[in-house]
Amino acid sequence: MSFRTTALSFTLSAFVTGTAFASQSPTQPEDQFDLAQQLALTPNTDSPSDARYWLEQSAHQGYLPAQKQLAEDYARGLTGNIDDSQAIYWFTSVALNDPTDSGFLLADFIQHHQTEVTNADLVDAWYQLSALKNPQAEEAYNQFLEQRFNQMRAKQVSEIVELDKKATVEEKQKQTKGHGEHKAEPSQAWFASGALGLAILVGGGLFGYRRHHRQTQINAANDASKSLQLETQVKELQFTNKQLKRQLEKVFKEFKKVKNQSDGQKLVVACAMFGYTPQTIPDSKAVKLRYRQLSKLYHPDSRGSEEEMKRLNQAFKTISQNVTKE
Structure with missing residues (x-):
């Protein structure tokens, strides 16, 4: 049998074995760990986090090799997103359950992630692990979660209030500027209209010596005056429409901006309640x-x-x- 044929047979056998393994949905932590290893070598593009899922299943049953690998997985993002708080949780579990480790992996991780790891992350991990067997720890953990959520909520509310104040000030400034521009233009239009009216009256007076001719001039002047007034009104309406259009465009842009900020704030507040951030x-x-x-x-x-x-x-x-x- 050629080398190529042997390699193909081995690959096919490994694939069939992995498929059979996955279809069995193993319940024993050793089997779950082995399945996670296979999935990590041949990741599924449709479900790339399958390897991490089976590692978690095995780790939650207390299988130390799975806990160690899962901690590294979260720390380095091997089969999913990096999550320092979860990495701390599983490194801490290893420290408590593996006498040969005795906290070495946890200490090493904290040493190399001092800027990312917070006291809250450490407290969260220890409370979670204690709460698995200690009702008193579970109660304390619930109080810790509530306190942290209230702090995050207070911070978010403060930021939202500041955003509202800033938006109100900017809107008042825009309205003041808009009113000033709007008043200047119509005053010029009325001035022009008045000047034209005066010119028409003077023109009519010059031809006052002939009644018939004067009446004709008056009628023509009236028609011209009406035409000019209509033209002036049309220009004023066009100007007003342009102003309204610009204002509507600004309002629409502000609306989209506020809506996006509102959606983002909802996600931030929701994540804070769960102890996450939108990026984690x-x-x-x-x-x-x-x-x-x-x-x-x-x-x-x-x-x-x-x-x-x-x-x-x-x-x-x-x-x-x-x-x-x-």
Whole structure:
């Protein structure tokens, strides 16, 4: 058998094995980890995050090799977006469960990401891990999430108020400038109209010695005056229409600008409620997991209320519409 034939047979065998593995949807952490390894070598363009998904399934069952690789995955963005908070979470889990590691990977990661890692990220990771087995830690974690959300919400509200103030001042300045331009032009038009009317009256008086001829001149002057008045009115209307058109264009541009800012603010506030930013939204599975965690905090049956739960559901809907990976 030639080398080419052997290589082709091996590739086909690996593909068939990987397909069979995927179709079985393994439940054992070792099998899930092995499937993640295979998917990482032959990524699916339709579902590029499949490898990370199976790593998460295995890691959540306490399989240390999966936890280590998943932490590296989040830290370096191997099969998805970089997420420092998730990397800290899994490095911390390894530190607690692997005696041979004893926090080495966590310390190494923090040392090389000092500008990105915050105290809030560390507190979040430790609370999450403690909450898995300690009800007291779960309660403290819920309070921590609520406090962080309130801080982020207060910051966003302050920024929105400042934007509103700035928009109001700019709008007043534009209106003042627009009124000044509008008043100047009509005054010139009326001045021109008055001058023309005076010229017509003088012209009619010069020919006052002949009644018939005067009447003819008066009629002609009246017609000319009406024609000039109509022309002046048409020019004024054209000027007014141009002004209105420019104002409408400005209003439309401002409307689009404010609408885009409003949509962006909605996403920022929704992400803040979930502990994300618009640039670090994870895949839908992680979003749904965080939603279930926050539901325990905001549901009316626990410490929340219907209004808070409604706000959480709206935030979940907003974030889900902006998830880029499944």
